[in-house]
Amino acid sequence: MAAVTSCELLGIWRALPGNASAPGWRSIDLFQKATIRVKAARHAPGNEEVVLVGFANCRTAPTSQLPQGQGFRIENVGLGEAAGEHHWLAIVRQPEGSLELFAAVVSDLCGLLDSGISCTEELVYQRLLGRVRGWQEFMRKGREGLGPEAELGLVGELCLLRQLIDEGVLLFSAVQGWKGPLDGLHDFQIGMGAIEVKSTMATEGFPVRIASLDQLDESQCPPLFLAALRFGSADSGMSLPEFVEDLRCLLEPDPAATRLFEQALHQAGYLDMQAENYSRRFSLSEIRMHLVDAEFPRLTPFSISTAIRRAQYELDLALIPADNHPLADVLEQLGVI
Incomplete structure (x- = not known):
């Protein structure tokens, strides 16, 4: 079973305050596996739907080296006092990206993170970036796959x-x-x-x-x-x-x-x-x-x-x-x- 379903994610994003006057993050904890924390969030003033993934020990790459593509982007972010000791990645829906498809992407990524409890943070991080690249390639090329x-x-x-x-x-x-x-x-x-x-x-x-x-x-x-x-x-x-x-x-x-x-x-x-x-x-x-x-x-x-x-x-x-x-x-x- 998925750690969080796409329907649950859509409901959580609807419940988070949108179009807030003060810039910043509105987030809710989804789950934690070992030292990895996962949050659903919105960010003002853009009001984008976001999933935040926090790593306690893993050294993350600069945003310029992270995979970028159609539908959503991925970047390093700071959460202020809410960050704790974690380094946070934000996976952010682009305005032109389908919300329903983005929810399916995030649900899949959450399932990957949830299944990585026995792996090192570094390995989970690399697999997460690999899965992000896969989804971006899927959106670029479509559903045909290999002949x-x-x-x-x-x-x-x-x-x-x-x-x-x-x-x-x-x-x-x-x-x-x-x-x-x-x-x-x-x-x-x-x-x-x-x-x-x-x-x-x-x-x-x-x-x-x-x-x-x-x-x-x-x-x-x-x-x-x-x-x-x-x-x-x-x-x-x-x-x-x-x-x-x-x-x-x-x-x-x-x-x-x-x-x-x-x-x-x-x-x-x-x-x-x-x-x-x-x-x-x-x-x-x-x-x-x-x-x-x-x-x-x-x-x-x-x-x-x-x-x-x-x-x-x-x-x-x-x-x-x-x-x-x-x-x-x-x-x-x-x-x-």
């Missing part, structure tokens, strides 16, 4: 990220190297080179789709490896939201890595509020790691006619005799471990 191909691609990248960490790559280094959601040329830029990730659910052959002439051009970021993952559909597999939660738990000891991970998820188009859309379960059945070198078949800008400016093509790895390298050897060649 099936993008869902599979993200599962593949998350699966490889998990395997990098399992092989001993530091949490922050692994997440920092994940460039796929940031429109990087390769999905991972790590150590001295890069790894391009391709995923398939094909049962015959090992087809992977190459999106551009530059994608397998090893001259731009040598050494370059192609990580090809084959997934099956099985009840014993994991859904995309389960892959996400698994990595969140793994990254929990490093707040900086958690922050980068949440930002990358949102750049990839994954939003928690759309998690129920991703019910497919993926079971990893095969992974191949190929070095992309002069012997590896591919199209690059220097291997084809200059008249060909763009190209996408499909490569069947089942027909390629290239060596399959263990991930530990790949990371050693990249200088990571």
Whole structure:
């Protein structure tokens, strides 16, 4: 059950004094979890609906670094004597934002805060900012979410990220190297080179789709490896939201890595509020790691006619005799471990 429902929030905001002559905050306590306090509020003279979140120990970022977007804004505020020893964040509805949707956002954020009692303040703070970014992206892009191909691609990248960490790559280094959601040329830029990730659910052959002439051009970021993952559909597999939660738990000891991970998820188009859309379960059945070198078949800008400016093509790895390298050897060649 939600800590506070959207209907309850609408009633609380209606009950708070509005259009007060004296500037300042009118607030009411909603709940407290451990050292984190949450209030519903209005602020005069603008009379905006607000939720206030107070952290006793967490160091908050400057307002200029906080996520901003459509529908609502987030900022650091001072509450005077009412602040106590807490540092307060205000999540404020913008005049053009729907009040009903804002109430739903705040209800969701309160549920997140209410469920974080066993986490550190820093982790709850990072998850709160991540959820705020998610809602702002939701309002900007709408409700469509990831299509099936993008869902599979993200599962593949998350699966490889998990395997990098399992092989001993530091949490922050692994997440920092994940460039796929940031429109990087390769999905991972790590150590001295890069790894391009391709995923398939094909049962015959090992087809992977190459999106551009530059994608397998090893001259731009040598050494370059192609990580090809084959997934099956099985009840014993994991859904995309389960892959996400698994990595969140793994990254929990490093707040900086958690922050980068949440930002990358949102750049990839994954939003928690759309998690129920991703019910497919993926079971990893095969992974191949190929070095992309002069012997590896591919199209690059220097291997084809200059008249060909763009190209996408499909490569069947089942027909390629290239060596399959263990991930530990790949990371050693990249200088990571």
